[in-house]
Amino acid sequence: RAKADGRGTYRFFETGMDARAQARRVLERDLRLALQRDEFEVYYQPIRDLEDDRIVAFEALARWNHSLRGLIAPNNFIPVAEETGLIVPLGEIVLRKACADAAGWPDDVAVAVNLSPVQFKNPNLVTSVKAALQASALSSDRLELEITESVLLQNSEATLAVLHELRGFGVRISLDDFGTGYSSLSYLRSFPFDKIKIDRSFVTDLATRDESMAIVRAVTGLGKSLGIVTTAEGVETDAQFDLLRQEGCTQAQGYLFSPPRPAADVAKMLRPAPERSVA
Ligand code: C2E
Ligand code: MG
Ligand code: MG
Ligand code: MG
Numbered sequence: 495r496a497k498a499d500g501r502g503t504y505r506f507f508e509t510g511m512d513a514r515a516q517a518r519r520v521l522e523r524d525l526r527l528a529l530q531r532d533e534f535e536v537y538y539q540p541i542r543d544l545e546d547d548r549i550v551a552f553e554a555l556a557r558w559n560h561s562l563r564g565l566i567a568p569n570n571f572i573p574v575a576e577e578t579g580l581i582v583p584l585g586e587i588v589l590r591k592a593c594a595d596a597a598g599w600p601d602d603v604a605v606a607v608n609l610s611p612v613q614f615k616n617p618n619l620v621t622s623v624k625a626a627l628q629a630s631a632l633s634s635d636r637l638e639l640e641i642t643e644s645v646l647l648q649n650s651e652a653t654l655a656v657l658h659e660l661r662g663f664g665v666r667i668s669l670d671d672f673g674t675g676y677s678s679l680s681y682l683r684s685f686p687f688d689k690i691k692i693d694r695s696f697v698t699d700l701a702t703r704d705e706s707m708a709i710v711r712a713v714t715g716l717g718k719s720l721g722i723v724t725t726a727e728g729v730e731t732d733a734q735f736d737l738l739r740q741e742g743c744t745q746a747q748g749y750l751f752s753p754p755r756p757a758a759d760v761a762k763m764l765r766p767a768p769e770r771s772v773a
Pocket of ligand 3: 670671691693727
């Protein structure tokens with residue numbers, strides 16, 4: 495009886511695994527086709543300087559314009575792209591499009607591109623970054639590469655060498671989603687990051703939880719002492735914005751200013767907003 499139950503459970507489990515593996519295979523096949531058909535687009539979200547209220551950069555965020563399913567957000571395809579290695583060609587497409595688009599923006603506006611840990615296992619990463627800069631004629635100091643703490647968890651000697659090489663020719667390196675990893679602080683000692691991006695989870699309840707406020711205050715203070723720019727992610731309310739400015743956070747990004755938008759909307763986002771009438 496117990497045995498029968500066990501078998502039944504196992505079989506059910508096995509079927510579930512099959513269904514998941516099957517869905518993953520379909521997604522992998524669709525991703526390959528999408529790469530061939532050039533179905534990936536890059537959306538851009540503005541990053542504002544909190545002192546002079548100017549847009550200083552846009553973050554490039556991948557979108558899959560699926561022929562049947564419409565626009566698909568990265569959380570639905572980046573994990574499988576990473577498992578299958580397809581993030582390497584996909585990441586290269588995003589990098590090339592982002593550099594090409596940014597080359598048409600004003601000189602004082604940078605572009606930030608996310609890099610997956612899997613891209614750091616590819617020996618051609620540095621070459622492909624250089625090639626993207628060359629092809630677009632974008633000055634290297636206008637390219638920021640965002641990495642998460644997980645990049646430094648794997649083969650960190652080799653990874654650090656790559657980061658130093660990238661920084662050596664003028665590219666800036668940002669530490670993304672700061673505070674969500676296991677040993678965030680130790681990474682600040684291992685590499686001279688140009689920017690810390692404070693994870694959205696600390697910004698969300700900034701105005702309502704003392705702990706989040708204390709953490710944001712500590713990170714902006716740390717940034718100031720180390721001479722590192724701090725960018726708050728996921729700013730949605732005026733209250734969060736005011737607190738961040740008060741704490742001396744350098745930059746902010748979030749729906750309060752704009753969601754990510756297609757490349758064609760960048761010029762519109764750069765135009766100064768009409769003066770708000772004072773009551
Ligand atoms: P991320 O790099 O931390 O990017 C910020 C994410 O927060 C974006 O989600 C953005 O749309 C979202 N966001 C911005 N402001 C707000 C806000 O005020 N409220 C809320 N709720 N969300 C906000 P998105 O575009 O869905 O991207 C999710 C993640 O996928 C990114 O997180 C990044 O880790 C990854 N990703 C996106 N594009 C690429 C890419 O080209 N390559 C790689 N390797 N990863 C990418
Ligand atoms: Mg990012
Ligand atoms: Mg982030
Ligand atoms: Mg994130």
